[in-house]
Amino acid sequence: MRKIFTRALDISLPPGRSAFLWGPRKVGKTHWVSRHFRDGVFIDLLKNEVFAEYASRPWLLRERLDGVSRIVVIDEIQMVPDLLNEIHWMIENRGTQFVLTGSSARKLRRGHANLLGGRAWRYTMEPLCWAEVDGFDLENVMTRGLLPPHFLSPDPTQDLRAYIADYLKEEIAAEAVIQNLPAFAEFLRVAAVTSGTLLNYTNVARESGVSSKVVRGYFQILEDTLLGFRLAPWRKRVDRRLVETEKFYLFDIGVTNYLARRRPSTGTPEFGNAFEQLILMELKAYRAYRDPELEITFWRTSSGLEVDFILSSMEVAIEVKAKRRISSRDLSPLRTLAKEHQVGRAVVVSLENEQRTLADGITVLPWKAFLDQLWAGEIV
DSSP: OEEEEEOSSOOOTTTTTTTEEETTTTTTTTHHHHHHHHSSSEETTSSSSHHHHHOOOTTTHHTTTTOOOOOEESSSGOOOTTHHHHHHHHHHOOOOOEEESOSSSHHHHHTOOOOOOGEEEEEEEOOOGGGEEEOHHHHHHHHOOOHHHHOOOHHHHHHHHHHIIIIIIIIIHHTTTOOOHHHHHHHHHHHHTTTTBBOOHHHHHHHTSOOOOHHHHHHHHHHTTTTTEEEEEEOOOOSOOEEEEEEEEEEEEHHHHHHTTTOTTTTSSOOOOOOHHHHHHHHHHHHTTTTOOEEEEEEEEEEEEEEEEETTTTTEEEEEOSSSSSTTGHHHHHHHHHHSSSOOOOEEEEEEEEEEEOOSEEEEHHHHHHHHHHHHTTTO
């Protein structure tokens, strides 16, 4: 049985502080803030009548909240960027506290919106993670993903289809004023297929049937709407030439696999790619909820040697292998890295059943043990 425990996010605001809570649609922001700030004033800008009022008369916020001492929650603040000027004034002059949720920075950036100059702390909500759920079946997660409604759904394929059609293709395309919807839909498929690989605009453009310039804009849209992110390479050189190209990942493993039209099964390259993305998403969630300063990069040489994740400048090096038996060949990148840099700890995340430590100090961890240790604060 699948169920969600308490979310790992914590927003504890001292007097006089406000907060932004960012995260993709369907990640659970609205549900979370409505429960944790149930005594506050709640304004939902996704409601047409509420949006229409504040879009035409943003000063209504100041008038309606005069004398209110409770926390004010405004859902999807990017819908009405002009409200941020009113919010700024109320923070400065009345000491009003706000929690502002958002799923897109695009409209705010495009409109040069007031982001409150440090008066609001920034938080991020990620898809579900290991520490938040019961019933974490690996192959099921690969298919349904970790957005709460999809994780709990009796028919995740239908829900994913609706999410892609109604939100990714139409709403995102409309927000970004995309004229060629079929090309954008094909770009989404190609972005999913290439998720986790070195970013190559020319190849994606060729597969999508648009120019490299357009593809760059499409990737920026995915970043702005929190539906994708870049993973930077570790760039500190010694004697070896390192790859400078970033990788790009979509934000949810279920969305990635649905768009790529694949159902990964154990032992296939597709399963290996999805397994790597799953571990990365756990690292991102841990950073969001436990260690905001955690740096996550990857190490790759021009000859193709690669270590999947480097945490905080070689404090931890992680290789992810969807294999039930790790061989000496699988350890070659980690061993090469350790010869050239001072690595604090080297870990292989695998499908093996038992934890073991090799003579050279590399730890081979079953994936469940790795996630238990990660969320217990024992990895980094």
